[in-house]
Amino acid sequence: MEPFRKRLRQWLTLVGLSAVLLLAGCSREQYVVLDPKGPVAKQQYDLIVWSFGLMLIIVLAVFGIFAYVIIKYRAKPENKGYEPPDQEGSKLLETIWTLIPVAVVIALAIPTVKATYGLEKQPSSDRPPMTIKVTSADWKWIFRYPKEGIETVNYVTIPADTPVRFEMDAVGPMNSFWVPSLGGQEYTMPGMVMNLWLQADQPGVYQGRSANFSGKYFTHMTFDVIAKSPADYDKWVQQVKKTAPKQTEAQYLQLLERGLAKKMTFSSYPKIADQAGLIGEVKGIREKMNRPEEPDTGTMHHHHHAH
């Protein structure tokens, strides 16, 4: 039995080393999805942990039984000539192995459906909710604050501890709005408004990005979400209203053209901005934008489907 022990020790060393190497990089901060910073992300995190835990139990049980069987029934002198009994038509066994998967599917499905419908609802908070309109264009993110009347490009400022309803549309190709620390992604599409509730528990800067490939400068489809305390947020809005330039219709239409944009701040936005995403594919805005009818090669366009 000496070679077996030696080989076992080699295997255990290998498994131990791999675990050290694989787990060495594991800190929660590195995996933003596993480090939720708001109630929506927390709810999704809980669902991930529950699903992963349940599946892990199944994997461990299956591998445990598997190991037990291959060790117990391996070729050894006592097992020589052993024939397993012939089992057939056992109602008890068949019921057991039908009910276990049914129970697993139910245990996964109920929390998933609950959480999915829960995302439609406003996160609970003592503070009143607010709305921010998001338009994705090639290749920038435009944020309008209807109540405040201001606009920011490639960054968005929100009050912490406040439910924020992002109303999203797109000019040009489809993108996907994703702030992993605050919650899962939602698509932006021309001619259709999608809603996503997010809330940050604490002031901080969170990374946002597009999770849907949209062509040449897709890597620039990133934005910062700056959560400020409600008092600081109000101060920031006043500051923007006082110091930032107004945005003309021509400037707004220019922004919708293909190309890159820096972070920008405006103390107003033109009326046409409210229709851009909704009729972005429609003639009027196309003519004003001087946009070619043909899509850029390599961009993904909204597939027309029912919702």
Ligand SMILES: [Cu+2]
């Ligand atoms: Cu759609």
